Amino acid sequence: MMTTAPAVLSDDTRRDLLQTMVLIRTFEEAIRREYYADKLPAFDIGAGLVPGEMHLSAGQEPVAAGVCAHLTADDALTATHRPHHLAIAHGVALRPMTAEIFGRETGLGRGRGGHMHLFDPATHFSCSGIIAEGLAPALGQAFAFQKRGSDRIAVAVTGEGAANQGAFHESLNLAALWNLPVVFVVEDNDWGISVPRARSTAVPSNATRAAAYGIPGIRVEDNSVEAVHAAAGEAVERARAGGGPTLIEVHTLRLWGHFEGDAEGYRPELATVSAHDPIPAYRRQLTDAAVLTDEQFEAMQTAALEKVDDAIAFAKDSAAPDPLDRLSYVFAEGAHS
Amino acid sequence: MMTTAPAVLSDDTRRDLLQTMVLIRTFEEAIRREYYADKLPAFDIGAGLVPGEMHLSAGQEPVAAGVCAHLTADDALTATHRPHHLAIAHGVALRPMTAEIFGRETGLGRGRGGHMHLFDPATHFSCSGIIAEGLAPALGQAFAFQKRGSDRIAVAVTGEGAANQGAFHESLNLAALWNLPVVFVVEDNDWGISVPRARSTAVPSNATRAAAYGIPGIRVEDNSVEAVHAAAGEAVERARAGGGPTLIEVHTLRLWGHFEGDAEGYRPELATVSAHDPIPAYRRQLTDAAVLTDEQFEAMQTAALEKVDDAIAFAKDSAAPDPLDRLSYVFAEGAHS
Amino acid sequence: MTTTVHDRAILLPVEPDAGKRKLSTAKAIQEAIGQRMERDDSVFVMGEDVGPYGGIFSSTTGLIDRFGPERILDTPISETAFIGLGIGAAVEGMRPVVELMFADFFGVCMDQIYNHMAKIHFESGGNVRVPMVLMMAAGGGYSDGAQHSQCLWGTFAHLPGMKVVVPSNPYDAKGLMAAAIDSDDPVIYIFHKGVMGLGWMAKNPRSIGAVPEEEYAVPIGKARVAREGVDVTIVTISLSVHHSLDVAEKLAGEGIDVEVIDLRSLVPLDREAIVRSVGKTGRLIVVDEDYQSFGLSGEVIAAVVERDPGLLKRVSRVCVPDVPIPYARELEHAVLPTPARIEAAVREAMAT
């Protein structure tokens, strides 16, 4: 395990990182608002414009921004049940993504998928609601890229709770064995729903587990986007150069509940959580370093809000799928059943 | 990872270890003979007194003898598709075990199980034909022992190929996390059917993987029963004392094919395999150390042969299950379907 | 590998009159587990978020306060390991109640379930018992998408060696859970989220009902005639029982008399009860929220025809038409066996 010292980043890059984080947070806040808008006072998970489970990523923006800064739309990214920050940072178009979350025919999956099932061929983005099971498909994307002799890579993101699933182990071993261009990223937000890390994981750092596969393992301890950026930069470069996989664990923060509606009664440190919000912290850091003015920050917020408002308006204006099409898309070809 | 220096063993213990190894080998040779007796010249896997797949353990006796010397019938042992050596060393009665392999009503499972499915409540022995899936039930046996405040332990044995299964990872993490009295033993015989270790496993030693769970990991390099005995002794003691699990990998030897009928065309070192047979080697070692005479060794062989012949005669004399009972034992209670 | 001997609770297979204390299905399950835990220390609960959280669908609320973390164990997200642990503990005479959070997750741990939990008793020639309950949430209707809305009971029922219990109401939920814990066989206990009576999900009033405080068991394998009728038989299970009863009550006003059979378990399947009812009505509708083909609905139809191909005048199925459960509400409610679809099927059956 090693900790990488952040390289010096250009002012533009630093502001870009913050801009991405702000866009993500703005999106998540908007989804949260829309999610509750027509569910209260008697919360009903199945009601409203945005029904179903909703896992938001506030607090984990540094991971998405720091990792995805190194990727292009040709690289693949697989995410989890908590996918919005990664999708946004990877460049998934906001309009069809939002429409999917609203269950509309204009959505990424024509409303069939929903918030845990965002698939975007344009950016090779996908996600899965089954813990750790998104890792293995990422191997296959990396395999295809490798076979074609490109330097494209795949990034597979998962939570720290997921690192105790069998799929995690099998995927890391196979990626290492076949020297696949994959970067594994573990978002350690201390919690798997209500189970704290210490009651799920026998070791304090998943970076330790990299040794079980003979690959480099790095833990970024402080939810700093620049530290993530540095660690991911090295790992992405290694993968592109044919140096095989890397495991990066980032100690990040689940700012809100596991899903919306989670009262977090099990969480002792609840009162102090918001003090660790990475966005004000990074803003302060950049302001202190004279990289960012208040006006620039406000402009970031305005730009983000515009994009998000546009996407939400697009979603709301889009048609719902036609119930008569309920049997479509099971198969690409041939009659159904 | 550490390598344990063998402690000095008593002459009796050393002879006992050899005796166990000889009994195992005698058994496996007899099963092999019976297996082919009525299948040749035109080999038909489903024909004969002993049909089906047959995975024999010749060459791996040091693992069974060295580990099981530390166990009593109150300790649990879970084995794999290659279970005979472990069952014998753990003290499963030869008659019902053999009868099960012959598919007889007097067998451990009344002929329902077969050679990969030996269950013996008397010695808490079980096995499974699904790779690595026997590890998790061993945790539960250890859990039950722990809850009852006893110092009984569970040993879970698997092959090196199995160490790349998800169940391996999940089981080690959970055992470490809950500090369960389990000893994990990996039999590294270099092969998973036709796939050599280097093409299945990203690291040269599975002992390395113990670090991923914060538990001790030991690799015994030379298929020496005394080295296994020493490593297992420490691990068993630790488990009994409440010190939690240990992972031991033994570099052992698959003397014969993966299963009977395997021509091993894929195995380059085939010609030199028998030179590494651990039984003549240990016999020589004990003879050289003046612990064993030729007469004593012959007596071991005779004693083994008597037991094995008796068990095989018992099996052959036993009745086959009645086809009318084909629906029995699906459920312990209640009507069937 | 001894097995603790349990006093059998009295069997009360018939729902007592209403007007008594009412509980939600979730609370009824908690009560059954709690009562068994109190008098048998070999019973313990294990799963993800079953401790302080109380189970994502409230199957274990409050148990950790009474029994502590030694007997109510939160696990890592390692279903193969902890279900396997349950199996081993059961083999050694404990009586684990293990929760798989969603039935949809069976794919990460099915080997333990169907090749071990369900087969060890048989492979051991009856010498080793696996008295374990594996409970799990199932079902859709609240836009949770294709990986969190499945029923899948047909998948478990197809594979031999496990009983498959699916209660529809609080009374049965308590009694069947008691019977499942008492059983010396492995029992899959599936609760539909929509029958749990959760505060945060739309619910049918039948999710809350009269439940005796004392211990009792509902025998596994006996269907219940949820409503008697002479015109059409609806054979169904779980939340679809509620919908079917609602439809039956509505149509009663129009003189259509629907009999509703609540199967309560797939394994054992109460074939007698099905045949008896269809023998009376001649019209069979199978309502099932699981996928239509190769599952419960085909088996129910076959059970009738096998007994007597002349019994059936008309048959139809209201199931999920072999599509993954869609996220969008409009699509999801077009594939679920909603009251509207059930009603249409009854009317069609009566028209012929």
Next chain:
Amino acid sequence: MTTTVHDRAILLPVEPDAGKRKLSTAKAIQEAIGQRMERDDSVFVMGEDVGPYGGIFSSTTGLIDRFGPERILDTPISETAFIGLGIGAAVEGMRPVVELMFADFFGVCMDQIYNHMAKIHFESGGNVRVPMVLMMAAGGGYSDGAQHSQCLWGTFAHLPGMKVVVPSNPYDAKGLMAAAIDSDDPVIYIFHKGVMGLGWMAKNPRSIGAVPEEEYAVPIGKARVAREGVDVTIVTISLSVHHSLDVAEKLAGEGIDVEVIDLRSLVPLDREAIVRSVGKTGRLIVVDEDYQSFGLSGEVIAAVVERDPGLLKRVSRVCVPDVPIPYARELEHAVLPTPARIEAAVREAMAT
């Protein structure tokens, strides 16, 4: 995520006359994979022991000599990882042929199969395709015990989003494998060990048969009338087709004229072909080596009754009676659908 466009091979759904070159089913499968690999470098093979060993049941013999270890990949025993890898590669436009050594092992990797391989196309609204073949060996009859003798096709067929193909003979095996590789949908391709024509296992002569050398595809979803008859319809699949034909030939001498329908796939299920045949004979026997309840046999019966409850005069099933496959030969052959059990069922059907 582009998909390679394939030239479709000509469809030859009817088995050509015998007397031509004969192959075992195993060799026919190898040939289909080899021919596709030759003209499409996006096709590759992956699985345990598919390389130098040639597949435990010879599905890939010789391929590594022709295509090398870059395209015929031996994997670790990590089914979740390598099936997942296949899915990801398929998503990116490759056409993996992945082998799961035994169908029985599905429990360690089912999530990838049914929640990912089978659902991604739907969840993406048709925007992402998963053109992948997952082949696997199934079936018993040689005393391999409860964990290595199962058929399980009903389990896959119950879950939407994957085609489920089960060839019974060399001609179909080649043509269906070609169609499976060509398909833009995920295809489960199950071969019964007993139809492979292996040198080391008892075999029915029908495991070796005429196979054209040229490329062709057998369309997925069309049943085959393996034998025409007017008295009784046997609907069956895989090795049971051989047994059924043997029985039919035997009984023909006694004037009993049995029609045998080889389904060739469960998904899609050729319901027309079933109904057509039963419409003629009025007597249906479903012969299936999978577990009886909640599977193929019930669905076939339901398919007929659903169409017209009056069609069936008599129905019965010859399946594995919901027990794990026992090891002892005497027991195993008492639960498998042997020719003796099939013959008894036909005689019984004729007696009524």
